[in-house]
Amino acid sequence: MKTHAGLGLLLAAFLVPGTAAADDIVVGSKIFTESYVLAELAAQTLEASSTPVPVVRKLGMGSTGILFESLNSGAIDVYPDYTGTLAEAILKTPQLKSVAQIRAALLKMGIAISEPLGFNNTYSLAVKEDFANAHGLVKISDLGRLRATIRCGFSYEFMDRQDGYSGLAGRYRLGIDSAHVNRMEHSLTYQAIDQHAVDVIDVYSTDAKIKKFRLRVLEDDLHYFPSYQAVWVARTAFVDRYPAQWRALRQWEGRIDQDRMQDLNAQVDIDKRNVTEVAAGIRGTTADAPTAAAQIGRRTLEHLWLVGVSLAFSIFVGIPLGILAARHRRTGQVILTLSAITQTVPSLALLCFLIPVFGVGAKPAVAALCLYSLLPVVLNTFTGIRGIDPRHLENAKAFGLTPRQILLSVILPLASPALLTGIRTATIVSIGTATLAALVGAGGYGVPIVSGLSLNDVPTILTGAIPAAIMAWVAHISFNLLGKIVIPAGLQAS
């Protein structure tokens, strides 16, 4: 048995973590275009500052919770967020309105925020430019004049949120006929308004499609919507340690207005320009995006690492558990039930559960992958061993073989086809599931897939999806070859 070589590999895998060195500055972002652009801007700004420090980009890590947790744990140093989001999702006190109030509250948690960068990415209502001109619409209160005829296309979220349509209609006393208020999928509302199927839709005020579809965002003249001012968020420890870098980031305060941000989003979403180039454009410089080959190479290593560690775990833990389950009926039921339950937890939910335990980055991703790859290995080991003709086991005992000799010379070889099937399934499932690791900042092929999805950029998605498919295919072929070597010839021919 090559147990020792395998254990060494497992140890090596844990000793070469995918996290950045202590002296790097790590910039994070959420999974939508604007967050990518701002984070890339921050990264380039830091790289260009007078005392350059190596910068690591962890873009498209996930939602607010993950980013904030990463910031707290030190997995990232800085990321862009919005005042309204910080007040609601982090401070859980949406009544905090001003930047100063929010800053004071965050400071108690050891978190610093910059002044607003200059735009407010809030909910808003928009109408077509020509429609606005025809009816003289500038402010939301102007809509009251059209209450009898105007047709609305609102997203489900906007209709359901506390700070959505119902509150808005009350505040502005809009009195729009409810028969004219259509609930629809947000992405379809743009098509609907473009084809004059509806007259007014809800938008995010910096959405790139506002420009594309020639929409006018109506002014929230009664200040109904909460303010979502974009700011840099960092730990105070970071601000103290890198004052020059923090100053460099703060040069963008008040310099990116709503039109500018709409335009930047449009450059990425509609003109399909690279985030690196667009961010460089803000700084008035040019930057070359990293070559696709270099990125794929790095992500392949990250992906292999994720899959390799979980695979090693599933082999060294799953096979013994499967053997245990096959030997002891009661323990076996417990083991099988637990591993089956693990499998039914949706991968995103599992990642969420693991973040409080492992923080963000490679650890929760590896932990999730380990748990997912466990069931196929345990179950196949169990059924493989249970499927062995009991007479072979009794004969082995009659020949005077010790339990250990029976395990190594009879049980494992006879169960080897099933064992290999389990490991093969675990590997291929891992290669697929590991793409979700990008959501917690663990890297891998999921990074271009997640960012491509949020940027609506198919070529980028493919730079992750195709290598992942190739990796799964190579794994499949490798296991066929491995089967010819590992499975005893006497079990293959029949």
Add this chain to the structure above:
Amino acid sequence: MLVLEHISKGFDGHRVLSDVSVSVPTGATHALIGSSGSGKTTLLRITLRLIDLDQGMVKIDDRPLSTFGPEAWADQIGYVPQDGGLFPHLTGQQNVALVPKLRRWKAQAIQARLAQLQTLVALESSVLQRYPHQMSGGQKQRVAIMRAAMMDPPVMLLDEPMAALDPLIRSTLQQELKAIFQRLGKTVLIVTHDLGEAVFLAEQITLLHEGKVVQSGTFRELLLRPADAFVTAFINAQRTLPDPEGPR
């Protein structure tokens, strides 16, 4: 000499064996016969030390089973399971060499013993390179006998050696088996439900019924002086009967 002495065994309060005694002198071949449920398989498993007995004793050459370690006991009894019981993942040779290898025999010693036994059971060496699924029923039996004899045990124990073979091969192998036993010079116990097989291979027969010995003796004795009506019924139930004056 193999002695099973006053053996009793029960499962969950149900008596399977009651005071069963069988004695096989050194070099003799003895058949333990009975229909299914007679307790013969339980007795076989007790002899192989796969299950414990409640009362009684198993002895080889006056040494009780309990004084041997599991490995040492296994080396005292060469076991030929039903249908040969070869491990499907091993070639014939690997099957035969499995136990000596685990006992850390030198490769040379294994080869020498293999060659010796191969001649004894009249098996072509090419067969030993095959996997069980590539062998005929008769070949499997010969390989299984080689495996059982590998550690040179004083006693051989065979479970239904002919059950899975077709009649023609059966009659050929039966003759050869007898010759092989003679060449090996072992004390042999055959467990079977087949009277023809028992009569042909064994000098002495023990008939087991509902966990008790009904009668022990030569076939002639069983036929001419049956202990009770069951013995006659059992003999008559067998379709083909050899000449009572002796085997063909």
